[in-house]
Amino acid sequence: MRLSPQLGWSALLLGALAFPYLAGNDYHLTVMSTAYIYAIATVGLNLITGYTGQFNLAHSGFMAVGAYTVGILTVDHGWPFWPAFALSGVVAAILGLFVGLVSLRLKSHFFSIFTLCVGYIMFLLIEKWESLTHGTVGIIGIPAPGAIGPLDFTEARPLYYLVLFFLVASLWIMHRIVHSLLGRTFVAIRNGDHLAEALGINLMRNKLLAFMLSVFFAGLAGGLYAGYVRFLGPGIAGVEHTFDMTMYMLVGGIGTLLGPLLGAIAVPWLTQYLQVLQDYRFVVFGPLLVVLVIFVPHGVVGSWLRWRRRRVAPASPVPAASQEGARHARG
Template identity: 50%
Template sequence: MKIDKKVWLYGILLAAVILFPLIITNQYYMQVLILVFIWSIAVYGLNTITGLTGQLSLAHAGFFAIGAYGLGLLTVKGEIPFWLAFIVAIILTAIISLGIGLIALRTKSHFFAIYTMSVGFMIYLIIYKSNLTGGVRGLIGIPNPSPIGPLRFESMISYYYLMLFFLILTIFVMYRIVHSLLGKTFVAIRNSEELAQTLGISVMKNKLLAFVLSAAFAGMAGALYASHVRFIGPQMADIHVAFELLLYLLVGGIGTLAGPIIGTLIVVVLTQMLQFLEEFRMLVFGPIVVLLILFYPRGIVGGYLMWKAKRNRKMDVGVTKSKEGDARAIND
């Protein structure tokens, strides 16, 4: 049986990621990749609402913070077992997003973006001012994930594989959504809400579902982040975090399956490489990002897919002309 080239490529990439900590023992590199895995999960959530349904949500950092603080408060102050608190934090984020989405999704276009940005700022203020969350001091002492049977999550390498597991799970779920009727419904709404309505699609219901799924992924990423760093503060809900997540998505490729992880990897690694410039690193990083977005408006993955589609069309045209030439030669 012939194996598709994509299967070989994905298999090689997966093997490389799995073997990475066994070959490269530098913990700094592992730390960077762990952050890439966590942020990628959040960006996949953003891609659900922004990439698939075309709704620009700027409350994503707020949902990320709700997941993080949900886990932190339940484990530190509620003394609830880690994995139960983890699940409850995700559910709590989804429920809060449901209430917000019922109002937010009645607006459209830039009004929706402004509304969600305001919601994100409100979440930031609540965390910043509340005594329950620790206010500006933040929340410390968040525990490590509890052991699962013989598996313990106390070392850097164990965290690496745990975050990798959740990233692979997220990609698998997103793959199933994108290639399902639900994913096609989301894309139909993104292309034309009016046409989707004429086809009998419940636009509000599906946009709300996409919004809640998006927030749930963000909440899961936030909970994983809190368990990794073990200290969280209100700055994680700041609007600049929401724009960073959007930047990761734009660079990788909005609406694509591989875009979130590729964009996050490139931007995070590039940012780390420019750390030595301190506050001047944006003088280098900024123009690079601007040029990338100018020449690849659909992101790196989107640009590659467009190039591949054009190449296939040219090849199809060439084959068609060749067949027409052969047919004329036979007739002559």
């Protein structure tokens, strides 16, 4: 019996809804909520990398832009959380427009190297521009998300459900994008620029749109992170977070919807249970990542989808002429 995708997604949602009642303490809720936030950002990175074929190494920088948008507007200018949060993804997307106009003229690893430099510049600006970002001191006292009617988000459990809501909404929006004509356009670009151009696809316009949508999700995740953690420092813009999100995609399955989600949840929990190896994190995960890339290049979900397609694919019929020839050969 085949498990329908709708049934699988429903089971995941029910498990997520029940998790606060199964978690032993608020720390477990914090770990899972943070994993959900990074899952939103990873879903955005997967759009530009997995579906469009452009590896953006400045993704954590755009997440930091969204986070600092909320932090600066709420702490320094007295804005309520929700209006500042509404601008987090928008500001990241606007910045992504200008970065994309320059970087997307480059191809392959040149694009990745350029965005790596952009991400490092973002980190330096956050660290050194003390009058705006508070520098290495960071931004302290960011307000929690404001209450919506009877819903108060000052406790761990309501905050968990708030983050879960935005994760589900992000996955639903991403599902609509990748299964639309726009999503097929992105995949065509990933499969080959020249072929896509021959089909009449405007490469620059669609790459730029994919880039802006991708960093919008990163900014949104950053805004949620600021309201959840309520403290920001330059470290959020570090390129290591982009590499973490890349690992989530590779483990789960790049170019799939479920893969980045499972990777973003499974890997942080694995690190929690390997705290004794925290100082040797990259020594442990580096070889593991190499093994995955070599032996499971499509990730857990991608490999499972390919196996399922091979299993259910009908056997190709043998032409009648071939059957007749085989009988003559045997005769």
